[in-house]
Amino acid sequence: MTSRGAGTAFSRKNYRLSTEPEKSKVTGRGLYMFSATLVSDQVAEGRLGPSTVVLDHTSGFEGLLLVDDDLLGVIGHSNFGSIRATTCVYKGKWIYEVLISSQGLMQIGWCTLNCRFNQEEGVGDTPDSYAYDGNRVRKWNVTTTNYGKEGKLVEKDTSMWQLQGEPTVLITLAHIFNYFSPLMCKVYLVEDVLMTFLLSILERGGAVESHPLIQQLLDLMWLLMEEYEVHECLKQLLMSLLRAYRFSPIIPDLGLQIHYLRLTIAVLKHEKSRKYLLSNVLFDVLRSVVFFYIKSPLRVEEAGLQELIPTTWWPNRFTKEGKESKEVKEESAEERLRRRAYERGCQRLKKRIEVVEGLQVQILKLLLNNKDRGGGEASRYIFLNKFRKFLQENASNRGNLTVLCPPEYMVCFLHRLIAALRFFWDGHKAKTPAALSSEEAYVPPQLFYNGKVDYFDLQRLGGLLSHLKKTLKDDLAAKANILIDPAELQAVTMDDLDEDEESATSAAQRPSAALAIGGALARPAWLSSPTLGRANRFLSTAAVSLMNPRRPLGTLEKIKVLTLRVEQRTREDIEGTHGNEGLLLGRPPEEPDQPITENSLLEVLDGIVMMYNLSVHQQLGKMVGVSDDVNEYAMALKDTEEKISRCPKRRRDIHEELLKSQKVFSEKLNHLSRRLAWINVTIYSKEKMQDIYWLLRVCIRTIEHGDRTGSLFAFMPEFYLSVAMNSYSALKNYFSPVNSMEELPGYEETLMRLAAILAKHFADSRIVGTDIRDSLMQALASYVCYPHSLRAVERIPEEQRISMMKNLLAPYEQRPWAQTNWILVRLWRGCGFGYRYTRLPHLLKTKPEDASLPSLQKPCPSTLLQRHMADLLRSDRDLAPSFLNSVLNQLNWAFSEFIGMIQEIQQAAERLERNFVDSRQLKVCATCFDLSVSLLRVLEMTVTLAPEIFLDWNRPSSELLLRRLAQLLNQVLNRVTAERNLFDRVVNLRLPGLESVDHYPILVAVTGILVRLLVDTDVQGTERATAVLLADPCFQLRSIQYLLGHAEPSALAAAAPATDKRHFSLHTYTEYISAEELAKVEKMLNHLSEESKQAAATTLPTSEEDLCPICYAHPISAIFRPCSHKSCKACINQHLMNNKDCFFCKATITGVDDFTKPASS
Secondary structure, eight states: OEESSOOOOOOOEEOOOOOSSOOOOOEEOSBSOOBOBOOOSSOOTTEESOSBOOBOOSSSEESSEEEOTTSSOEEEOSTTEEEOBSOEEOSSOOOOBOOOOSOSOEEEEEEOTTOOOOSSOOTTSSTTEEEEETTTTEEEESEEEEOOOOSOOEEEETTEEEEOSOTTHHHHHHHHHHHHTTGGGOHHHIIIIIHHHHHHHHTTOSOGGGOTHHHHHHHHHHHHSOHHHHHHHHHHHHHHHHHHHHHSOOOTTOHHHHHHHHHHHHHHTSHHHHHHHHHHTTTTTSOGGGGGOOOOOSSTTTTTHHHHOOSOOOOSOOOOTTSOOOOOOOOOHHHHHHHHHHHHHHHHHHHHHHHHHHHHHHHHHHHTOOSOOTTSSOHHHHHHHHHHHHHHHHHHOTTOTTTSOOHHHHHHHHHHHHHHHHHHHHHHHHHOTTSOOGGGOOOOGGGGTSSOSOOTTOOBTTBOHHHHHHHTHHHHHHHHOOOOOHHHHTOSSGGGSOHHHHHHHHHHHHHHHHHHTTOOOOOOGGGOOTTTGGGGOOSTTOEEOOOOTTSOOOGGGOOOEEOOOGGGOOHHHHHOBTTBOGGGOSOOTTSOSOOOSOHHHHHHHHHHHHHIIIIIHHHHHHHHHHHHHHHHHHHHHHHHHHHHHHSOTTOHHHHHHHHHHHHHHHHHHHHHHHHHHHHHHHTSSHHHHHHHHHHHHHHHHHHHHHHTTGGGGGGSBTHHHHHHHHHHHHHHHTSTTTSOGGGSTTHHHHHHHHHHHHHHHTTOTTOOOHHHHHHHHHHHHHHTTSHHHHHHHHHSOHHHHHHHHHHHTSOSTTSOHHHHHHHHHHHHTTTSTTOOOSBOHHHHHHOTTOTTSOBOOOOOOOHHHHHHHHHHHHHOTTHHHHHHHHHHHHHHHHHHHHHHHHHHHHHHHHSSSOOOOOHHHHHHHHHHHHHHHHHHHHHHHHHHHOTHHHHOTTSTTHHHHHHHHHHHHHHHHHHHHSTTOHHHHHHHHOOTTOTTOSHHHHHHHHHHHHHHHHTSSOHHHHHHHHHHHHHSTTOOHHHHHHHTTOOOHHHHHHTSSOTTOOOOOGGGGTTTSOHHHHHHHHHHHHHHHHHHHHHHHHOOOOOGGGBOTTTSSSBOOEEEETTOOEEOHHHHHHHHTTOOBOTTTOOBOOEEEEOOOOOOO
8 A cells, every 4th residue: 555645544434345256344444554354264265364454564664654553554654655464365356445534645456575665656656566546546557547437336235235346446435435524514515515416316206215316325424424424414414404494485386395395304214314313403403393384475476376376355254153243245246256266276275285294294204113123212212202302392491482492383393293193093003903093092191190201390280290199199009009109209399309319329220120110121322312411300210110900909019110211211111011011001990901002102192282282272373363354454445445435426535545545455455365375274274173173082082081090180281171171262263264163073072071071170179270270160161151062061961060060159268259150140141131132232322333342242041050050059058058148248349349449430530630540440440340240140040040048038048148138239229329429420431441330231130139039939038028128228219210210309300400311221221121021120119119118107116225236227136145145137147157256245156046025014
């Protein structure tokens, strides 16, 4: 071997070659080296020398050379230094191999022992030597000629590379790669040269599989390049592909995006490259989720949407359930043609986008491949660990925008992952008929408590995980055969443990753990990632155990085993082996003993549910804004066209301005309608809706299976319930009117099962989180607003309906009662007195054409649930008093707060200086008023459904409840109906934010209660209610007269100058109050007028000594034991609800007896 100049040594490489007569393994290393090692048990004919070929450093060299200690590498430090090897060949065909580690002129070949070299002549320059110069691609034997053949140099046969043609060609190939390898690590060369070359291969068309040259090239790179060079080259190649895909312009056929995705698939089809990229690049260096995103065009012209959708169309009016809408006119022939042309354009766009989506799903199928187990773990298990880390980063850094994956990327990633998951799930079903299909998919409950899946710091239904492990350790042992290590119970959080000590403990215990779970393989070194660190530690000291779950286990059979961390898990830890169920460790007895699918797919499914909770639902709601914009511009355009038709011909200036506005609105609508088509295809298409619906059903089944485990249900993460509620909301609100939820298969059954979950768990004691409980309550309140979902609630089993109503009737103290009250009100709306409106009647009277007025849901009362409520109140004598007393307490609080706030508002309005009332104060004031009205409606509902609770005085608390109710009704009436009072003045101010505050809502609610007590009951009930109402010192007949517009004579005289002022009267609301209801009010007024006159005539003057010393309104009728102090029954009964001490002496009251004043002599 001869070289000109000096160089540096380089690393070793291994190659496998073959000769014609035999195959020999030859190993070489170093720079300017010629060596060969014969691997054979026999002495080959035609060869002299030792079996291991080394360099001859004693006499076979010329010039200044540095030879390695093992005599296999050499560095030249003089001009044209030469060196021989220690083996001679004289017969047959032989192969030699050399790795050249530097640039320059080098001649490598054969020579005889007689050959002598000097500083000018080396091998190939003498008659008895023959050499090859790879730099100049020539052969030398004194003279020189071209040498080398075109064509295929090497090819891969099974797992071994074989040489085709001249043996020395591979040396040339290695030299070429050695020359270009450093350049292939440069990002600009990779992007401009390598990526362009690879794309040109795919430009010939056809499937990616029809271009094996890319796979062969990647094989050569791994064969002939250093590993760190291949790693850097692949990283730069994927980064270049991602940048090109992300920033390339959107053309009509999406050709650029398709081109880059096809090359990405071709690269990822190479197994070794795919595993390296998964382990080190796709999730660690790149935001690889970008590959699954289809960006929206910034301008319509950019994507060629004008060519794809030449005709635009938009609906004239969106109809949403619960809002009054004018009747939509029948579609004209022109509009029908426009709509159909628009829909055809949308279909063309959809077909092009589906091509891109199909390629994105192919990428995920490659990443989820679990059959490529050669050379380490399969791709799916590497993906699982990286995917879990990706979820953790997005769950733990929800405020750090630099770390978070953008929500628009998450939406696309979710849909592609669902498609890939269902492909593998159904593929497993085809091979294992006993397994479940993807239509029946769910996450088994043991994943939530056996510690095999990391849920980071996400909240569980039962609270903190450390608390659950302490309180439910006996249940875990009894139901799931899982034992918690006592040492772990001392650690409140995972970070209380020192990381180094924990690692040492884990390493020490891992051998026994592997034995206990059936010989799980040790974690390969290449799978570990030091970047995961402390953040990925989860339940790393959680000791869990499981024996065979198919037979009863004794206490002595429970064995503690250790759970591996995420980055330590292998295929056996996930899928399980004999005696180890992997992720399904700890199957409870309630869970069916039936295979579901591959365990790894269950973890992917769990991650998909978590993804939806993190940001997908938020993004789905955000994109609805484009549809709202279309609606607003369509209404503005329609209004402008109407103004143009009404504009007088003489006002050309106005007509021109209106035409300009019409043009602007039309152009904006054309743009928005095309953009809406893109969004409907990529986000709100029927296929995307089916994905969200499938996810909803997965969550419902998961919750149902978890609920059957009893107390272990508390281990379920909260986001499963959140996703169930949010996905239903998205299907109902975001995908219409393009797609209707009613068209989905099994829609009615799904609606009923979700209703059963909401009805059961909104008051579930196993759920302790305040936020999730509030969300469940709000979801149930929304559920009972709409007829189709309310009917679903009515279809759940009767036992669950009764249990739901009983929970709704629990006392309001110490719980968020407002939402409960709204639910009861919505079950009653449509049945109450004058309670059938969808918009507040007083606003419609003042602003009948204002379309922005607040709108209410259409009434949809449930007589079935009302009947359940009545039965519960009648049958449970303790339930009714506790519930009604809490309602009366909250009504007293809400109305008192409302009065206090309107006093402050009135004072601010009367000041001379300019004052602005805080909008938050106005909002709170309106909320207190609305709460007061809703509480009065619940009381009306109770009085109507079960009047005996107030009027049957054989019940111990009936009289007290009736007196409290009469007292509060009188207070409300007096405050609202007084002439020129505070309420009137604030209402007349018409402040923004107080639109709902008016006489009508609150007065009709009070009237409904009074009518039911005084008119719609039997004679005895009417007498009792009348007596209690008239006995209340706050009762004023004037307040009842006010309801029908009957003012007192003094008030009429005072208001004579203001003849234009109109008094409130129920007679003015005949559209909302029936004639029958008005007749009942008239009857009630006549009855009270007659009874009050009789009461005034028969009432004898009472001595002050005989009046109750507390209220001075009623005679003394009760005496306390043992202190013998006295008061009326109403005062003492109300006092004893909260206090057992005497009013006067503070002695503990042990009993109350009736008191009758003895007759005077």
